[in-house]
Amino acid sequence: MQNSNTTQNVFPKIAILGMGAITLSIARALSRNKVPYFVLTRDAKRKSELLTNPLWYRFGSGETEPISFEGITSSLEETKDNFDYIILGAKSANLEESIQKSLPLLAKGGRFVLIQNGFPEEIVSVNADQILGGVVGWNTQKLSDGVYFQSNAGALILGGADETSPESFWKQALEPYIPVILTSNLKGFRWHKLGINSVINGLSASCQLTLGELFFKKSGRSAAIRVLTEVRNIIEKIGIKEEVVPGSVSVGKLGNGKGALPFLLRHIILLAIGIKYYRIRTSMVQDLDAGRKTEIDELNGQIVTKSKKWGIITPVNEAIVKKIKSLEEGKDKPAISFLEELARM
Incomplete structure (x- = not known):
């Protein structure tokens, strides 16, 4: 059960359970580097889909390319092998179920790789030494034509x-297609990504806007700074050393407080993000577009939950969570005026 392009497997045995937007980028990198991996599916229908048709992927302005899983795909029930690493692409709500179903396939001393938003390590029932956390620094989304687009x-x-810091083989397995950073300070990166995602996903979804539509508005940029200020306050309170994902900007520099960048520069940075990703409708916006339940509890909801533990007020993030839940339930409609309300809080 290995990629047919590789004659000798010098890597640990890797499986991916849940082939979607983010895991497709990982699968592509493994394929390009001729690293053997196996694709696990939860049911026969998904197995048939992946065996019958490739998934289509495009990076930036590059060519659209097919990624085939023929010969390396099997359902969980059929699989008899054990794997050193199982990369889980499930949504947070389905994460524990995915772990329990795939746990019999994890080799002794093996680890699950959790690439979900928020703090997935805290919501699963396996030991910490069985988990690698993966913080994703890129955006891949499925377009209306079915192509997975990495922007x-x-x-x-x-x-x-x-x-602990993971094994160095991950760099060989994924680079140069995906740069890899190995860290012993996972929480520092998790908190940084949570702050940025709570703006990119949570705030944009509260009005169902593209990133350009959000950041072109002064009220949108001001609301973003308010969201990040609340995250910064928690990080400082609990003593987390923020680690910045490459290509991003420190929450501590964007949020209000000592050491923050000049106010005008922060608005310029947010405006530049809006220009670069003007048409991007993030995953949470797409969920609302399609009438699906979002992962707001794993983003802004985590900020609210953890802030209460430490006696910190987070009214902006609380308002975003409440708004998105109302949108999910069809009790409310998106309105630009909501950004103005947030900016005034």
Whole structure:
């Protein structure tokens, strides 16, 4: 059960459970580097889909390319092998179920790789030494024509949930297609990504806007700074050392407080992001567009939950969570005026 392009497997045995936008970028990098991997599916229908048709991928302005999983795909029930690493592409709500179903396939001393947003390491029932956290620094989304489009280059930050640094083979397996950072400070990267995602996903979804539509508005940029200020306050309170994902900007520099960048420069940075990614409808916006439940509880909801633990007020993030839940339930409609409300809080 290995990629037919490779004659000798010098890598640990890797499986991917849940082939979607983010895991497709990882699968492409493994394929390009001729690293053997196996694709696991939850049911026979998804197995048939992946065996019958390739998934189509495009990076930036490059060519659209097919990625085939023929010969390396099997359902969980059929698979008899054990794997050193199982990369889980499930949504956070389905993460524990995915772990329990694939746990019998994890080799002794093996690890799950959790690439979900928020703090997935805290919501699963396996030991910390069985978990690698993966913080994703790129955006891949499925377009209306079915193509998975990666809009930016970005790193994969890997760190042990037990605060150990992972094995160096990940660099050989994924670079140069995905730059890899190995860290013992996973929480520092998790908190940074949570702050940025709570703006990119949570704030934009609260009005169902593209990133350009969000950041071209002064109220949108001001609301973003308010979101990040609340995250910064928590990070400082609990003593987390923020680690910045390459290509991003520190939450501590964008949020209000000591050491922040000049106010005008922060608006310019946000405006530049809006220009670069003007048409991007992030995953949470697309969920609302399609009438699906979002992962707001794993983003802005995490900020609200953790802030209460430490006696910190987060009214902007609380308002975003409430708004998106109302949109999910069809009790409310998106309105630009909501950004103005947030900016005034």
